[in-house]
Amino acid sequence: MEFEVWWGAALGGVLGLLIGSFLNVVIYRLPKMMEQQWAAELAQLEAEKQGKEPPADTQAPFNLMTPRSRCPACGHVVQWYENVPVLSYLFLRGRCSACKAPISARYPLVELLTGALFFFCIYRWGVTPVGFAWCGFSAALVALAFIDWDTTLLPDDITLPLLWAGLLSAAFQWTNVPLHASVTGAAAGYLSLWLVYWGFKLATGKEGMGYGDFKLFAALGAWFGWQALVPIILMSSIIGAIIGIAMKIFSSLREGGYIPFGPFLVGAGLTAMVFGPNAILNTVLNLLGL
Template sequence: MLVSQGVDAALAGVLGLLVGSFLNVVIYRLPKMLERQWAAECASLADAPGEPAAPAEPFNLMVPHSRCQHCGHAIRWYENVPVLSYLFLRGKCSSCGSRISPRYPLVELATGLLFAWCVWRMPGQFGGLVWCGFAAALLSLALIDWDTTLLPDDITLPLLWAGLLASIAGFTAVPLASAVWGAVAGYMSLWGIYWLFKLTTGKEGMGYGDFKLFAAFGAWFGWQALVPIILMASVIGVVVGIALKFSSGLREGGYVPFGPFLAGAGFTAMIFGPDAILRAVGL
């Protein structure tokens, strides 16, 4: 039994490496796709009546093929093998020698480890794969938000619905009623905090994507898990914020997106359970 479980986990880890390579594409391209979409919508509104808009070059998750951002060198298939290609190339472009960010192999490794853990720990093969999807979406959201302060609806809303469907299918231990009320409470709680902060200070303390991500956590973990998750997200946020302040790593205006900290708390809840979060903070 353990041998079979270990083989499944190892295969899931390999799958995770491949998915992680794709997640790097999602993390980089999805915000740019949204920006192009918004720009096209603005341009269509500004065009004179009857004047056709200029056709845009295709840009999505499939085309154009991956290229070096410095010299435009088309990345060959053997230069795109997860982790191994980075090591073989010594972290540099084979054409111009420019440095390749180590985040690419780290995302691949992280996804592989998360997939292996999900299949090892979660009940049933299908249940493990469902949680693999949760982990992949959450990792993508964390890094997209860190880079761009965006939490795209293209990921948060499917993640929310997937949590409700997973409850119905029995892939989570959360009853459907708890999942539904968790989604409602998750969204409304941060929505209320947002408006209270805005009415008090005149500033926006977070984005609507944070509401939707927290609602997704309510669907996956139930309404009872929301307090532990928001506590853990706050603790992670304080620690990272202090570290960035002392290292002069804060962005202009001192703004740090909240999504990555929510994601960190979501991973903590997935791996250790919401109750473990309360114990960790002494409650």
């Protein structure tokens, strides 16, 4: 029995490596796809204002499948054997096979992180709908964390399906959260940060966070229930404060001094998945000396 558990978890880890490779594509391309869509919509509105025909779309197809991955330095098309998760990076020694330009270490990092999370989910919940539900949860959070860190965007294409998946998982009893607690958690998660947003904006005239943060917090509320919202927001705030102070000390803050909040919500959400929301709350209280 123990062998079957470890074997299933190992296969889950391999699946996670493959999904992680795909997430690298999502992290890079989805924001660009959004920007292209916004530019096209803006051009159409401008044409309508001027009473002209909307401009024809002459751009080459760009989505999660097309075109094939290329080296950004020389345009070399990445072959399938150069795209094996982690192994290809090690074999190529972190460099393009054509021009020897360095390849970011973040690519294998995303693959390894996703693989480790899938391994944990299948080891804990088995090769079951519950295990695969939490694998999907993990993959979505990994993509959201890196997209938000790069672009300060939390795409609806990920946050909203994640929210609905949490509600459906509660309805099918794939989580330990009753459906009413999941629905309440989603509503309370969105509303709480919405109130914080408007309170901060009215007090300072500035926007402290984006609407994507509301939706991500709502999704976490759907997955863990309303009782987990306070531990998750406390943990994410503490993580954010620590990293923000460290970045300020080492003068690595971005222009404008902003830090996206999404990655810290993701960190707290994954911590809640692994250890449970109550463990988060106990850790926060211990850190505060309470």
